Amino acid sequence: MNTYNSLANNLESLELHRFRENIDKYLDMIADGSKTALDAIYELTEMEIGFRKEQTIKGCVKVANFPFLKEINEFDFSFQPSLDKAKIMDLMTLRFLENNENIIFCGTPGVGKTNLAVSIGIEAAKHRYCVYFITFQDLISQLKKAASENRLDTRIKFFCRYKVLIIDELGYQKMDVDSANLFFNLIAKRYEKSSTIITTNSPFSKWADIFQEPVLTNALLDRLLHHCSVININGPSYRLKDQMQFMTEDN
Ligand SMILES: Nc1ncnc2c1ncn2[C@@H]1O[C@H](COP(=O)(O)OP(=O)(O)OP(=O)(O)O)[C@@H](O)[C@H]1O
Numbered sequence: 001m002n003t004y005n006s007l008a009n010n011l012e013s014l015e016l017h018r019f020r021e022n023i024d025k026y027l028d029m030i031a032d033g034s035k036t037a038l039d040a041i042y043e044l045t046e047m048e049i050g051f052r053k054e055q056t057i058k059g060c061v062k063v064a065n066f067p068f069l070k071e072i073n074e075f076d077f078s079f080q081p082s083l084d085k086a087k088i089m090d091l092m093t094l095r096f097l098e099n100n101e102n103i104i105f106c107g108t109p110g111v112g113k114t115n116l117a118v119s120i121g122i123e124a125a126k127h128r129y130c131v132y133f134i135t136f137q138d139l140i141s142q143l144k145k146a147a148s149e150n151r152l153d154t155r156i157k158f159f160c161r162y163k164v165l166i167i168d169e170l171g172y173q174k175m176d177v178d179s180a181n182l183f184f185n186l187i188a189k190r191y192e193k194s195s196t197i198i199t200t201n202s203p204f205s206k207w208a209d210i211f212q213e214p215v216l217t218n219a220l221l222d223r224l225l226h227h228c229s230v231i232n233i234n235g236p237s238y239r240l241k242d243q244m245q246f247m248t249e250d251n
């Protein structure tokens with residue numbers, strides 16, 4: 001086997017796939033003098049590193065369990081003028097993660113709560129933070145199941161592992177006391193250790209009705225709101241955007 005073939009095999013064995021794919025192009029450039037060997041080797045290694053970073057990011061985004069992948073540049077701020085864009089862009093810097101702060105998106109259906117939570121989550125995943133997305137309902141049923149199987153601690157530890165936990169759709173239905181306690185347990189464990197992002201359509205004044213335990217609700221809100229950005233979104237539903245346009249045209 002000649003040296004070229006051996007090199008190609010070695011690159012495959014070392015799983016340097018980008019290096020392998022581009023080696024011919026670079027050998028040609030070295031041969032015609034348009035690139036020095038040093039520059040060629042450097043650029044090939046940079047390519048490989050770039051590719052690996054990209055793969056890691058893709059992996060982080062994949063395990064985060066997002067319901068869709070929408071980044072902040074796709075979000076139309078002009079559609080939601082009550083939303084403080086500067087505040088959202090500040091959250092996108094991920095500064096809040098350094099201080100283990102929470103974010104609560106509160107607003108009526110379709111105003112972009114889940115979208116914004118996901119966009120911030122993607123940004124965090126891109127920076128290789130452990131992120132996990134779950135609906136409130138799924139979270140509670142997983143905690144309940146774990147409790148009934150005597151493995152609640154393990155499940156709580158699982159959810160505490162994530163630097164960013166996105167809990168979507170809190171308050172869409174009332175819950176029993178056991179569920180409320182399980183949720184409190186999780187939030188108390190994450191308090192000041194990591195960041196929790198919650199989306200809800202219920203103002204805080206209604207949370208006691210949802211959790212059906214005023215004392216527990218106070219203790220829960222106390223922990224959640226201690227270091228927290230509350231983003232209230234008052235505006236039209238993006239889901240009804242096209243219908244709204246139709247209605248305006250009709251008039
Ligand atoms: N300002 C916006 N720009 C672009 N797309 C948007 C905007 N607001 C919402 N959307 C899109 O509209 C749909 C509904 O938004 P989203 O799911 O975030 O609403 P929500 O506030 O979470 O509603 P719900 O309370 O019903 O869960 C999604 O597909 C989302 O990507």
Ligand SMILES: [Mg+2]
Pocket residue numbers: 113114115168169199
């Ligand atoms: Mg939503």
